[in-house]
Amino acid sequence: MTTVLQRTAPPTAARTWWAKTVAAARYEYLMQVRRPAVWLVVIGLIALRCASPFPPGFTSTTDHSTLVADWAFNFIMLCPIGVGAVLADRVRRESRLELNDLLTSTPTGIGPRLWGKAIGAGAATITPVVLAWVGLLGYLTAQHGAGVIPVGLAAFAAIILPGLVFISACSVTIPYLTGPVLYRLGVFGYWI
Template sequence: MQVRRPAVWLVVVALIALRCSAPLPVNIGSITDHATLVSDWAGDFMELGPIGVGAVLADRVRREARLDLDDLLAATPSGIGPRLWGKAVGAGGATITPFALCWAALLGYLSTKHGAGVIPVGVEVFAAVILPGLVFVTAFSLTVPFLTGAALFRLGLFGYWIWGNMVGPDYGIPTPAGTPFEAIGEYPTGAWFHGFMFDARERGWNATTADAVISIAFLLLTALAALATTQFVLTRRSPS
């Protein structure tokens, strides 16, 4: 049902379109190297797109309660764990669908300009640069709202995403932006696809394969930890 919600499509697509209407770097259209071209477009997708994914997922928990589905789900043979992880895969995958289709449309367009070689590169970039960040956002969007509610989580997600991924070290504010612990995928971009690394460059760091692996592993392991911790807490609270 999540994929049928108009808000899922409107919010995610609108934020991607807003950022890609003025891409960085500004001369991205003159880039001819397929890896650099596609990875820099991925950076534009990741600047605002994940905020949309998190925003529309945040009300999933409270929405089920409003629809009186909690008791119905509790009466099924499946436990809290399968329901939580199933929700992460199902609702998360449905919410990522507009993101993936926008990416596919971009690859189709780029292939008409630069040849079909951009398509396999685009699949690799999606897996290494885009997907880990979306998994990270999905996991926290389905867990933190149990504690904060949807509205406060959305505000916190917006603040975190801007601070942790787009406010570089030159601002003088402590931030993970430009380190392997940011969620925007800058290190896989620089290490594997010759893309621009704006914040890491401000720190004087050059991405290596080890940095890229650390960045991806951090996002995926943190997402798993958020889901596992929520499952543990909900199981302890369950009267059964």
């Protein structure tokens, strides 16, 4: 006896624009978060900044908002450069692997694919920063009390996240026009 398998999801061509974008974002996230370069570059820059000498009295403050704002400033100094450098090679990587023809042949248009790439790859590259920030908040909570957590979450949402989202969006789109090397130099010069 033969069993007929039922399709659990409609074909990609029958889906809406939003469903195609979510599918592309999910694929891009899972592909990008598994790359060792994402973790090494971003965590390496955070470690480099945290290992450098801090100004006198930096960690002796008891005001939670000042302490967390100083740490957020330290994160935002180098993290966007790492995020931008990692995401800028997407153009070169796709052409080197000859994926452009393959991606063009799919029923998903350029719009959902580009939005999915920006959202998914950007979120995957920001993931190490989020995990490092959560680890830092755990350390600061152990040192200074639980009052650091709401201030830390607000500081991440107001200080760190907007810069990373801006750099992620630029790093996915601008290298198509300038090339990845020129874009990396521009990001480094702009951010420093």
